[in-house]
Amino acid sequence: MIEVSGLTKSYGKSRGIDNISFSIPEGQIVGFLGPNGAGKTTTMNIITGYLSAGAGTVKIAGIDVLERPIEAKRHIGYLPEQPPLYLSMTVEEYLDFVYELKGVKSTGQQAHIAQICDMTGLSDVYRRVIGHLSKGYKQRVGLAQALVGDPDVLILDEPTVGLDPRQIVEIRNVIKEMGQSRTIILSTHILPEVSAVCERVLVIANGVIVADDKPETLAGTVSGERRLVIRVAGPKDGVGRLLNGVDGVRSAKPLGEMEPGSCDFLIESTPGVDARKPVFSALAGAGHPILMLRPQDATLEDIFLKLTEEGT
Amino acid sequence: MLAVFKRDLKAYFTSAIGYIYLGAYIFVLNLWFYIFNALGGSSSLTSIFDFMLIVMMFITPILTMRVFSEEYKQKTDQLLFTSPAGLPSIVLGKFFSSLAVFVCLLLLTLLWPLTISAVGENNIAEVVGNYAGILAIGMAYISMGIFISSLTENQVVAAVGSLGLIVALFLLEFLPMYFFSGALPAFVIRALRFVSLYARHSNISRGLLALDDIVYFLSVCAVFLFLTARGLEKRRWA
Numbered sequence: 443m444i445e446v447s448g449l450t451k452s453y454g455k456s457r458g459i460d461n462i463s464f465s466i467p468e469g470q471i472v473g474f475l476g477p478n479g480a481g482k483t484t485t486m487n488i489i490t491g492y493l494s495a496g497a498g499t500v501k502i503a504g505i506d507v508l509e510r511p512i513e514a515k516r517h518i519g520y521l522p523e524q525p526p527l528y529l530s531m532t533v534e535e536y537l538d539f540v541y542e543l544k545g546v547k548s549t550g551q552q553a554h555i556a557q558i559c560d561m562t563g564l565s566d567v568y569r570r571v572i573g574h575l576s577k578g579y580k581q582r583v584g585l586a587q588a589l590v591g592d593p594d595v596l597i598l599d600e601p602t603v604g605l606d607p608r609q610i611v612e613i614r615n616v617i618k619e620m621g622q623s624r625t626i627i628l629s630t631h632i633l634p635e636v637s638a639v640c641e642r643v644l645v646i647a648n649g650v651i652v653a654d655d656k657p658e659t660l661a662g663t664v665s666g667e668r669r670l671v672i673r674v675a676g677p678k679d680g681v682g683r684l685l686n687g688v689d690g691v692r693s694a695k696p697l698g699e700m701e702p703g704s705c706d707f708l709i710e711s712t713p714g715v716d717a718r719k720p721v722f723s724a725l726a727g728a729g730h731p732i733l734m735l736r737p738q739d740a741t742l743e744d745i746f747l748k749l750t751e752e753g754t
Numbered sequence: 755m756l757a758v759f760k761r762d763l764k765a766y767f768t769s770a771i772g773y774i775y776l777g778a779y780i781f782v783l784n785l786w787f788y789i790f791n792a793l794g795g796s797s798s799l800t801s802i803f804d805f806m807l808i809v810m811m812f813i814t815p816i817l818t819m820r821v822f823s824e825e826y827k828q829k830t831d832q833l834l835f836t837s838p839a840g841l842p843s844i845v846l847g848k849f850f851s852s853l854a855v856f857v858c859l860l861l862l863t864l865l866w867p868l869t870i871s872a873v874g875e876n877n878i879a880e881v882v883g884n885y886a887g888i889l890a891i892g893m894a895y896i897s898m899g900i901f902i903s904s905l906t907e908n909q910v911v912a913a914v915g916s917l918g919l920i921v922a923l924f925l926l927e928f929l930p931m932y933f934f935s936g937a938l939p940a941f942v943i944r945a946l947r948f949v950s951l952y953a954r955h956s957n958i959s960r961g962l963l964a965l966d967d968i969v970y971f972l973s974v975c976a977v978f979l980f981l982t983a984r985g986l987e988k989r990r991w992a
Contacts, residue, residue, distance in 0.1 A: 490836040494990040515838040526833035528761070530768050542757035543837045587833065 525584025
């Protein structure tokens with residue numbers, strides 16, 4: 443559905459993005475991950491035809507965005523990083539305008555817009571001026587705008603920014619629901635979002651794609667060693683020495699005293715070994731009760747550090 | 755094109771710009787009409803149209819400064835330029851919405867010939883000629899303003915820049931007189947005079963409505979709208 447090949451764009455001397463290629467089949471939801479300035483927005487702007495690439499091509503449903511922009515753009519709904527809202531219009535006026543602007547051919551404008559408002563939870567604020575809405579609602583209006591005309595491809599640049607936790611869940615559900623019949627690229631720097639919504643992740647750093655995989659595999663490959671946070675009742679020095687001596691523990695870093703009379707450690711286990719049982723036996727044997735033990739999953743920061751370290 | 759036209763026209767009158775533009779114009783011009791036509795007892799509208807040509811140079815930038823600048827500022831240009839509406843239709847939609855406000859103004863000024871017809875007699879040819887001339891000039895100025903507005907996201911810069919462009923084009927033929935007297939070959943001087951707005955202004959304000967002047971203003975309008983569309987296309991490559 444989306445074919446990107448050899449995309450390159452430079453800003454002055456610095457390379458915005460460098461030779462990016464990927465292809466996304468119909469109906470897939472793809473997460474586009476990357477730190478700020480990695481080139482996510484640039485790539486999305488090129489796919490939607492807002493910017494042009496220095497080199498490379500983008501095809502939407504087999505149509506080249508550069509050669510036949512008008513036809514290609516009919517297939518795309520785009521929510522940019524900052525929603526493109528006319529603040530002095532009401533939600534109703536705005537969505538009507540977008541409907542006309544996109545030249546939607548279907549009949550039943552009112553029904554179509556009412557359905558979108560329903561999906562994005564805008565029905566309550568339908569007649570209010572956009573400039574007076576909260577950030578979360580503005581974000582929803584932006585999302586609704588992308589949905590007008592029922593495009594088969596949705597490009598969403600950080601769709602859940604500024605929403606409260608309940609709204610985030612709602613919007614994710616909306617995205618998942620839409621993803622059943624559409625191809626979606628969404629950019630984010632929130633890892634749980636990717637695992638909650640996406641079937642595939644593209645990680646971009648410094649303008650190149652450094653990983654392209656399923657979210658679960660990605661998290662697994664990065665954290666080859668499991669990490670555990672443990673809180674033990676007892677003296678820091680003694681417990682530390684004990685932990686470092688346990689089989690399967692590669693290192694135990696003290697994290698300080700969070701609770702009186704106890705100490706916290708971050709344990710990195712040797713790859714492929716479950717260190718929880720030996721740690722328990724060792725501490726139980728020495729008479730130090732475990733107050734807390736929890737696995738610490740790789741965070742997005744870890745993934746980036748890891749992937750970008752490997753890249754250089 | 756229709757969607758952009760309708761939205762922009764509405765935006766003129768949901769913000770203060772449309773009212774300020776019409777209000778300022780009508781206030782200044784009606785004052786003139788009162789002093790020279792009502793108190794002066796003249797039935798000729800030529801002097802007021804002459805004055806209007808000068809006022810237009812200064813007030814048209816207010817009309818056009820927000821056209822693209824505001825879109826850039828609000829980032830709504832992303833919506834327009836990623837929509838299936840092509841650049842030419844976006845530019846034309848915006849041009850016609852500004853032109854529509856200008857036509858509103860002209861409709862308001864119809865009060866003058868109506869007033870005169872109530873107490874005296876209009877020179878129909880003079881009235882029609884003046885309106886045709888001023889409409890053509892208005893189109894040229896609006897397209898220049900839109901072009902400048904498409905270059906910046908700052909509305910003040912757009913307004914001052916448009917004023918600069920219009921005044922520069924207006925005064926172009928005086929350039930050789932004061933700066934390069936004798937140094938320029940005759941064809942350059944003729945070319946400058948051809949491009950300059952001043953002589954054409956004075957033709958129209960003297961009541962000479964020549965076809966080539968009208969064609970000139972319409973061409974200026976077309977050239978700047980074309981440049982706007984090309985410039986927007988080029989922005990993508992920046």
